[in-house]
Amino acid sequence: MRFNKKYFVILSLLLIMCLVTACGGDKAATTQKPADKVYTLKAGHVLASDHPYHLGLVKMAEIMAQKSNGRLKMDVFPSSQIGNERDLIEGMQMGTIDVSLVSTAPLAGFVKDFLAFDLPFLFKDRTTALKVLDGEIGQASLKQIEANNLVGLAFWENGYFNINNSKKAVKKPSDMNGLKIRTMENAIHMSTFKALGANPIPMAWGEVFTALQQSAIDGCTLTPTSFWTSKLQDANQKYLTVTHHVYIPAPLLMSKKTYDALPDDLKAIIREAAAEARDYERELSAKVDSEYMAKIKAAGVQIIEVDQAEWQKALQPVYAEYIPSKIPQEFIDKIQAANK
Numbered sequence: 001m002r003f004n005k006k007y008f009v010i011l012s013l014l015l016i017m018c019l020v021t022a023c024g025g026d027k028a029a030t031t032q033k034p035a036d037k038v039y040t041l042k043a044g045h046v047l048a049s050d051h052p053y054h055l056g057l058v059k060m061a062e063i064m065a066q067k068s069n070g071r072l073k074m075d076v077f078p079s080s081q082i083g084n085e086r087d088l089i090e091g092m093q094m095g096t097i098d099v100s101l102v103s104t105a106p107l108a109g110f111v112k113d114f115l116a117f118d119l120p121f122l123f124k125d126r127t128t129a130l131k132v133l134d135g136e137i138g139q140a141s142l143k144q145i146e147a148n149n150l151v152g153l154a155f156w157e158n159g160y161f162n163i164n165n166s167k168k169a170v171k172k173p174s175d176m177n178g179l180k181i182r183t184m185e186n187a188i189h190m191s192t193f194k195a196l197g198a199n200p201i202p203m204a205w206g207e208v209f210t211a212l213q214q215s216a217i218d219g220c221t222l223t224p225t226s227f228w229t230s231k232l233q234d235a236n237q238k239y240l241t242v243t244h245h246v247y248i249p250a251p252l253l254m255s256k257k258t259y260d261a262l263p264d265d266l267k268a269i270i271r272e273a274a275a276e277a278r279d280y281e282r283e284l285s286a287k288v289d290s291e292y293m294a295k296i297k298a299a300g301v302q303i304i305e306v307d308q309a310e311w312q313k314a315l316q317p318v319y320a321e322y323i324p325s326k327i328p329q330e331f332i333d334k335i336q337a338a339n340k
Contacts, residue, residue, distance in 0.1 A: 039262065041074040043099035044082040044091075046205045048229040052288065053101050053250065054078045056156060056281030063273040072266055074099065080206040086185070093149040095257035101156055101250045105186030110148045113141035116327045116335070118188040120245045120315040121308070124339045126160075129247045130282070132338050137331075142251065151254040153274035156281045158223055158248035159289050165219025166212070166236040169304050173197075173314035182208050182220040188322060189221070192245070195317050209235050223248070225285065228292035233299040240296060241304045243311055252278070 043061075045053045054076060061074035083091060085106050091097030108115035116122070123129035132138055133155040142152025163170060165179055177197035183189040185202040193200040201217055211217045212235035219237065222230075227240065252274055259267060297303050323332055 036071075038070065039072055039266065041072070041098035041258065042077070042082070043074050044077040044080075044088050044097055045101045046080045046085055046088075047078060047226060049078040051078070051225060051229045052281050052285040053156070053158070055284060056277050057099070057101065059280050060273045060277035063276050064269055067269045067273065068266060072269060080204075084204040084206055086204075089150070089253070092253060092255040092258075095255050097255065098258045099252070099254050101252055103158065103184060103186075104249055104251060105184040105189060107145065107251065108186060108188075110150075111141060111144045112327060113137075113144065113331060114251075115186075115188060115322070116331055117141075117249055118186055118246060119322070119327075119332075120188075120192050120318055121312045122335060123247050126247065126286070128339055129249070130157075132335055133249055135338075137334055137338070138249075145251075145253070146256060149256045151256050151259045153252045153254055153271060154278045156250040156252050156278050157285050158250045159225060159285050160244040161221045161223060161246045161248055162227075162240055162242050162244065163219060163221050164227060164232060164237045164240045164301075166215070166238055167218050169239050169302055170241040171304055171306060173311055180216075180218045182211065182217045188318065189246075191318050191321055192315060193221075195315055212236055221245075223285075224289045224293040224296060228295055233296065233301055237301060239302050239304060241306060243306055244308065245311060245315065 043057050045051075045057065047053045057074070057076045061076060064072040064074060082088070082097060085100075085102045088097055088100040088102060089106055092100060104114040104117045108118070123132065138155055142155070145152045163176075163181070165181070167179060168175065170176060170179075173196050176193070179198045181193050181198045181200055182203045183193060183200045185204070190200040190202060203211060203217070208217075208220055209230060209232070212220070212232065215236070219239075220232075222232070224240075227233075227237070254270070259270075262270070293303070319332075323329055
């Protein structure tokens with residue numbers, strides 16, 4: 001009996017210790033606040049790591065980390081490392097990618113407003129473009145994208161597109177005749193080059209450098225920053241025509257699935273960081289565009305200035321093709337009113 005009683009006492013003590021430990025563990029778990037959780041976001045884009053896209057996203061990550069006391073982190077993947085623009089959009093819709101900067105072109109299939117932003121010579125200057133994008137027109141367009149499991153945070157920028165090629169100095173619209181030009185996978189971009197007599201070839205950005213090297217295409221349409229950071233002077237590109245035929249906004253998007261899962265205070269921080277980094281990215285974009293143009297010229301690429309009014313006239317048929325059949329006239333009227 002004494003033996004059994006001894007072991008009964010020992011077992012009782014062990015049971016009490018287990019219960020205390022278990023209760024202590026539960027208490028620790030319940031005292032961990034949701035505010036202590038760290039969220040790590042994955043962001044991607046298709047341009048190089050020294051492009052303003054990338055530097056802007058890195059700046060945004062820094063701002064988020066600082067404002068959230070380390071609760072928000074963001075890893076940034078450049079150069080199509082986690083997909084081309086279509087892949088990035090689909091990844092955000094599924095929630096496998098959290099944040100991305102893309103062009104308006106692949107978004108046109110979701111919201112017609114984004115199709116309009118690719119019309120040639122839509123904005124009279126950069127100041128007007130930013131006023132429209134940051135104002136009621138642009139913000140309403142970003143809001144519409146939410147129906148497609150995406151959250152529009154802000155409009156950043158890629159700047160003004162010019163035309164580069166390997167064949168000849170292009171001065172007049174008629175000089176484009178027969179040139180094979182890579183375009184984004186966007187109907188208006190293709191119509192623009194058809195109107196100029198060129199052969200538009202839609203292609204994912206990650207394939208362009210090799211296609212230029214192998215002469216599968218003659219040229220493409222880019223900002224000076226994208227031209228230089230992509231090293232197209234090493235891909236047989238001998239001529240750059242300064243058309244400024246389209247201003248390219250860069251919508252900063254986020255997965256709605258990711259966004260909805262965040263606490264409200266972190267949602268607010270993300271929006272604040274997106275706006276602050278937007279201003280940084282835009283300022284950087286405008287600054288380096290002129291710097292890179294000088295580098296492109298120094299590298300031996302011939303820079304050709306043009307009469308933009310002549311090019312604008314040549315591209316008027318694009319407006320007739322899309323307005324009002326695909327783009328509402330009233331939407332264009334609002335933008336044209338802002339141009340005055």
